[in-house]
Amino acid sequence: MAYASRFLSRSKQLQGSLGVLQQQHAIPVRAFAKEAARPTFKGDEMLKGVFTEIKNKFQAAVDILRKEKITLAPEDPAAVKHYANVMKTIRQKADMFSESQRIKYDIENETKEIPDARAYLLKLKDIRTRRGLTDELGAEAMMFEALDKVEKDIKKPLLRSDKKGMDLLVAEFEKGNKKLGIRKEDLPKYEENLELSIAKAQLDELKSDALEAMESQKKKEEFKDEEMPDVKSLDIRNFI
DSSP states (O other), X not given: OHHHHHHHHHHHHHHHHHHHHXXXXXXXXXXXTTGGGSOOOHHHHHHHHHHHHHHHHHHHXXXXXXXXXXXXXXXXXXXXXXXXXXXXXXXXXXXXOXXXXXXXXXXXXXXXXXXXXXXXXXXXXXXXXXXXXXXXXXXXXXXXXXXXXXXHHHTSOOBTTOHHHXXXXXXXXXXXXXXXXXXXXXXXXXXXXXXXXXXXXXXXXXXHHHHHHHHHHHTSGGGTTSOOOOGGGOOGGGGX
């Protein structure tokens, strides 16, 4: 673990150097003494509120990460689940969206002005692609097939304001969901699986970044004779 200790030491030295640099370039408070007396404007208060909110959310996230041990093992389901739970706690403390909530927000925000059902489904497809989600069950194709059937029956494009036509479409969706084995009561499970898949991908990225950093350090003369530690033994709490 000598390598890990030295790596950590270098990290702390860097943090210390940044602190000194900030102090050297700091502007004395007295320089703003007269400026501080100027009247405040509504925009200033708004910006101050935004900054304070972001600062508090960031601090909440850091406080949690300082307490939780995260193991960089995306191949271990237990490690992935723990990481997902930590991220969930951070989102709750910082009042942030989960991925499912973010998708729901995007759908509501980006489709509210869309008048017809086909454009609505195309926008859903765009959001899914943009968020990097896969349609393993083929639900998307099923929805377009259902829309084709309804529009053929009503002999015109289906508008979202057409209650009777939309009821027909929903009924076709329910038939398709039944064929695919999708049930409304299983939605929480789908959301959990989505969060786990995202957590696994993030752990993969963190592990890759850690290995790349260690390989880079290993090439340096001072580290060439030292054994590189197992990435699972790294504790990011030491670097915060």
